[in-house]
Amino acid sequence: MNVPVFQIDQATRIPILSQISLSVQKGEHLALIGPNGAGKSSLLRMLAGLDQPGSGSLSLNGINLSEFSRRDIAREIAYLSQTDEIDPAFIVEDYIALSRLPFRGDANPYEDSLAIRNAAQHCEVVPFLQRRIEHLSGGERQRVMLARCLAQTPQVLLLDEPTNHLDLTARSRLLQLLRQLPLTIIAVLHDLSLVPEFASRALLLNEGKLVRDGSPTEVLSSEALAESFGIEAIQVCLPDGASTFVFRPLCS
């Protein structure tokens, strides 16, 4: 059997996460959902090695994550946080180039510039590579932050609300891009209608516990979703044969 990318056993992290057990295989695309304060960002931070579990265990590629140096983690995992502060005076290209620091001394300049160029093209930020961050719109800035993650050439992408600030078209394009990436991706998504578009598997957190783990259709149509969010999901068939979900508050 393949060694999972992440293996979490009974991990607990004060103040919120409680006995989380989870196995993530290479190349899986997971949507992490749950109401505000459920512990989604806390779980991502733990997976990124920024917070250690207080009890239980967490391994990356079969090795306890606590045994990795920050640099080694950064070579494997790119993390887009919800609260990344960027110095507004940064030139976009220089900011994206920060992602290559974990490879300093190993990667040659050609590899670095190729990684930066590919990431910039994927995220459609080439036209403003020479602009200052402060002169970008919110959506452009979000794409630049994602480009920094991709230029890190990671095996795993941890994304906290990657569709923040993006308009409808930009969201769709971003999800299309993410879907095509042959990486393991765990993304916090607040817009539940985006979950089936992106994910092969959905994790529902509520009050720090993993209450559902399954296909997007299973999780979105589960009673647990209704209990966690107080909404019901209605699956709607589209004229082209595909289906989508619409959500409405549960009547009390």
Ligand SMILES: Nc1ncnc2c1ncn2[C@@H]1O[C@H](COP(=O)(O)OP(=O)(O)OP(=O)(O)O)[C@@H](O)[C@H]1O
């Ligand atoms: N360092 C901390 N100290 C105390 N409480 C914390 C800390 N970090 C998170 N919390 C609390 O843990 C809970 C979960 O926070 P977290 O940011 O993980 O939730 P979330 O599911 O990502 O929420 P949102 O959807 O609002 O972003 C919240 O109640 C938060 O206030």
